[in-house]
Amino acid sequence: MDPRFSTDIIMNELLMILLRIAGAGLLALALLHFPISKSLAWKSEAARMSPVNESIFHVHAIFICVVLLMMGAPCLFEPAIFLEQSRGARWLTISFSIFWGLRFYFQWFVYKREFWQGKKRETVIHWICNFAWLALTILFGYCAYHQSIGI
Secondary structure, three states: OOHHHHHHHHHHHHHHHHHHHHHHHHHHHHHHHHHHHHHOOHHHHHHOOOHHHHHHHHHHHHHHHHHHHHHHHHHHHOHHHHOOOOHHHHHHHHHHHHHHHHHHHHHHHOOOHHHOOOOHHHHHHHHHHHHHHHHHHHHHHHHHHHHHHOO
8 A cells, every 4th residue: 555645544534633623713804703792892893984884884784604614614514525536625725825914914013012911911812813823824825835736
């Protein structure tokens, strides 16, 4: 038996497990928007905005949840679609990797440090998010690499 063949199978199985974990995490993050909105008082904060900005805020919050659900569901329920060789899968994995890479960048360079630095709870959340965004970037980046080399 070709040793590369068994290594490829093991790597694919590991990637499938990691994609399922990522999917569950993305679905959980979508659902966490409900308690997050209460904790950050989004309703009262949005009420102080102009009506158009309040509507835009609510629509964007809903669409963030929809995007998280749409990213998470295939990862959890059909992770093989990210590993089967196709142009679509290549585009999908590259796009997801860029998306999460940008999210990681924004965590450091758009959110102000004063939002989390010196605050225990916010610092813990900041580092958890950093780990999650970086892990998603690497996972989808590796899947994109997997697509391009044809494992």
